[in-house]
Amino acid sequence: MIDQATIDRILDAAQIVDVVSEFVTLRRRGVNYIGLCPFHNEKTPSFSVSPSKGLCKCFSCGKGGNVVHFIMEHEQLSYYEALKWLARKYNIEVKERELTNEEKQAQSLRESLFVVNQFASEYFRDVLYNHIDGQRIGMTYLRGRGFRDDIIKKFQLGYSTDSPDALAKAAIQKGYKEEFLVKTGLCYRKDNGSLHDRFWGRVIFPVHTLSGKVVAFGGRVLSSATKNVQMKYVNSPESEIYHKSRELYGIYFAKQAIVRQDRCFLVEGYTDVISMHQSGIENVVASSGTALTSEQIRLIHRFTNNITVLYDGDGAGIKASIRGIDMLLEEGMNIKVCLLPDGDDPDSFARKHNATDYQAYINDHEVDFIRFKTNLLMEEAGKDPIKRASLISSIVKSISVIPDAIVRSVYIRECSQLLQMEEKILVEATAKLIEQARENKFKEEQRRQYRERQLAATTPNTGTPASSTPAVSEGNATAGNDIPFTASNDIPLPPPPVEDSGNNGIIPDFPPVETGEGAVVPTSLGNEIPVDTYTSYIPTEGNEQKVFYAKEEDLMRMIVRYGEKVMCYMENENGEQLPLTVTEYISEGLKEDELQFHVALHRQMLKEAEMHIHDENFTAERYFIAHPVPEISKVAVDLASDRYQLSKYHSKGQKIISDEERLHELVPRLLLDFKLSIVDEEMKHTLQALANPEIANDPQRYMEIMQHYKELHKTQSIMAQRAGDRVVLKI
Structure with a gap:
């Protein structure tokens, strides 16, 4: 665990623009600052970064948060792993206690696989530099390819001896589990059960993630060492951490150059990337011989809109230059194609030319993709009318996927001239394909929704009312009931509601599940808060459109933004005026009518705010945004993200007044609105429970629910009377 002081230092040092960039x-x-969201596919930037707030947010998919949340989401790390990542970046020493054996065993599978890959990468490099075969065979091969020592070191190239189990033995001797060696793909089991190295007798090319973690390996066979091996290249198989369709070789080393040049070169193989780097061209990545995927395209699109595809000048290279290009167009990329001279590939051409000559050749020979494709296919079609018709259809199909209407129009006009066809015909054909694509997309969406409805209809439900249960520290035990929970973040999961098809509503069974008073749930600072005993007949899920839900979020927004602010004064028994914070006012106001927030996360946040409200230098917004429970911190970010937008409230003199200036008026109104709305909703669902035939046939249960309804009705009457003459509190 990292102590809070260190966490504060990390958060103070980490600049969100610097990290996100x-x-x-x-x-x-x-x-x-704005950019393309790294968490979903988009063509128009909707990802906003605010240096003043230290927050980022995508206004399309909704993902975002502070600098820690960004790293957690982007690099798929835990909260503490993300903090360590930032600490390394800003050279902050992290002191933490030694993990117990149980905690070590509980480390995530992903982390374990990354650790094993890192060990393997270091092992392969050690063999290359320090083993006699590494120097004699591996290093000789790499230098023979013209790679300088600094480039070999930069790309962390390595070598595996021709001993088929050398890595496996070294890893096991170091204490790494066979299970992880197999799951990373570094080793595989033979029929007799023994471990066998996948990359024996090969030069090793580590594949890095965007942040520099080793996620996979590629190995090139050296015939002098492995005479009986047929496959020239072997790559890591798919694993929990490696999906080749999402990775680009060299992206870690190229990302900054891509941004500087606002351009990316796409090649096929490992050596193409390395040779171009050595020649001085660093904004280059490789698809590693696989067909280009939409995930790889989006990875490039994060850094630039401009891509030049470099391929061999032979026939295979020309054909390869066409595959996958339509996907690039669909992503809104500006695509050019450059075919190298016959007999050359990006690797060999880079070894013959320096960066200036290489760049000059590309600039002189790169061609816009649509023009390239048109010229290429026209040459193939010749005067054959059938082939020409097929050519035109192929060109129109490529144009139709371009998202920008203006760009489509320009291409149509140019192709009309190149193909010597009426522009009107091309426009009509393009429009037809666009409409057909829209219909297909709509039908696919309908099929998806139908499958979801069918799945929901066949999912078994239980008959327990919405309630929350405290998490316990070990195993999957619950506090005296069968309600599931998530032990990872101590936020309880509610039981699924019962859907009554005859009533078209959610009818929970009775009685509500209540929890005991002995359990506790942890807070971010290790304090303990009483167990959550909230019970309700309102379903736990699917309330986002309900009035009370919006009112509850409004109150939580006040707590996160202004929880520690004094909003009014109250008189005690001795006639003294005591300050009352926003958090205390909301908490006491709910207790007055024996009400609580419906969302479990909101209840926990309110309790933690109460506990720390009088701590020295406590600021609710900072406390919750830096909360180690990701669900809490992300909710806090959403609630705080528009803090600096001015309120629409105006005074008589037309002066704009912020929410903070009128807390004494705003918070009481929001609190009363929430109470009225949640009581109204609770009464509706209590009546639905009374309509349940099983309950109606049980007099005792029926009377208990009826009594609950009467109490709600009484509370509603009292609150309605208060609403009739709202009092504005004065500071």
């Missing part, structure tokens, strides 16, 4: 191309817009 490593992964996303940002452009200034006013006081903020």
Whole structure:
């Protein structure tokens, strides 16, 4: 565990623009920065980064948060792993206690696989530099390819001896589990059960993630060492951490150059990337011989809109230059194709030319893709009318996937001239394909929704009302009931509601499950808060459109933004005026009518705010945004993300007044609105419970629910009377 003081130092040092810029191309817009969201596919930038708030947020998919959340989401790390990542970046020493054996065993599978890969990478490099075969065979091969020592070191190239189990033995001797050696693909089991190295007798090319972690390996056979091996290249298989369709070789070393040049070169293989780097061209990545995928395209699109595809000048290279290009067009990329001279590939051409000559050749020979494809296919079609018709259809199909209407129009006009066809015909054909694509997309969406409805209809439900249960520290035990929970973050999971098809509503069984008073749930600072005993007939899920849900979020927004602010004064028994914070006012107001927030996460946040409200230098917003429970911190970010937008409230003199200036008026109104709305909703679902035939046939249960309904009705009447003459509190 990392102590809170160290966490604070990390958060103070980490600049969100600096961190996000490593992964996303940002452009200034006013006081903020914008870029393409790294978490979903988009063509128009909607990812906003605010340096003043230290927050980022995508206004399309909704993902974002502070600098820790960004690293957690982007690199798929835990909260503490993300903090360590930032600490390394800003040279902050992290002191933490030694993990117990149980905690070591509980480390995630992903982390274990990355650790094993890192060991293997270091092992292969050690063999290359320090083993006699590494020097004699591996290093000789690499230098024979013209690679300098600094480039070999930069790309962390290595070598595996021709001993088929050398890595496996070394790893096991170091204490690494056979299970992880197999799951990473470094080894595989033979029929007799023994471990066998996948990359024996090969030069090793580590594949890095965007942040520099070793995620996979590629190995090139050296015939002098492995005479009976047929496959020239062997790559890591798919694993929990490696999906080749999502990775690009060299992206870690190229990302900054891509941003600087606002351009990316796409090649096929490992050596193509390395040779171009050595020649001085660093904004280059490789698809590693696989067909280009949409995930790889989006990875490039984070850094630039401009891509030049470099391929061999032979026939295979020309054909390869066409495959996958339509996907690039669909992503809104500006694509050019450059065919190298016959007999050359990007690797060999880079070894013959320096960066200036290489760049000059590309600039002189690169061609816009649509023009390239048109000229290429026209040459193939000749005067054959059938082939020409097929050519035109292929060109129109490529144009139709371009998202920008203006760009489509320009291409149509140019192709009309190249193909000597009426522009009107091409426009009509393009429009037809676009409409057909829309219909197909709509049908696919309908099929997806139908499958979801069918799945929901066949999912078994239980008959327990919405309730929450405290997490316990070990195993999957619950506090005296069968309600599941997630032990990873101590936020309880509610039981699924019962859907009554005849009533078209959610009818929970009775009685509500209540929890005991002995258990506790942890907070971010290790304090303990009483167990959550909230019970309700309102379903736990599917309330986002309900009135009370919006009112509850409004109150939580006040707590996160202004929880520690004094909003009014109250008189005690001795006639003294005592300050009352926003958090205390909301908490006491709910207790007055024996009500609580419906969302379990909101209840926990309110309890933690109460506990720390009088701590020295406590700020609710900072406390919750830096909370180690990801669900809490992300909710806090969403609630705080528009803090600096001005309120629409105006005074008589038309002066804009912020929410903070009128807390004494705003919070009581929001609290009363929430109470009225949640009581109204609770009464509706209590009536639905009374309509349940099983309950109606049980007099005792029926009377208990009826009594609950009467109490709600009484509370509603009292609150309605208060709403009739709202009092504005004065500071």
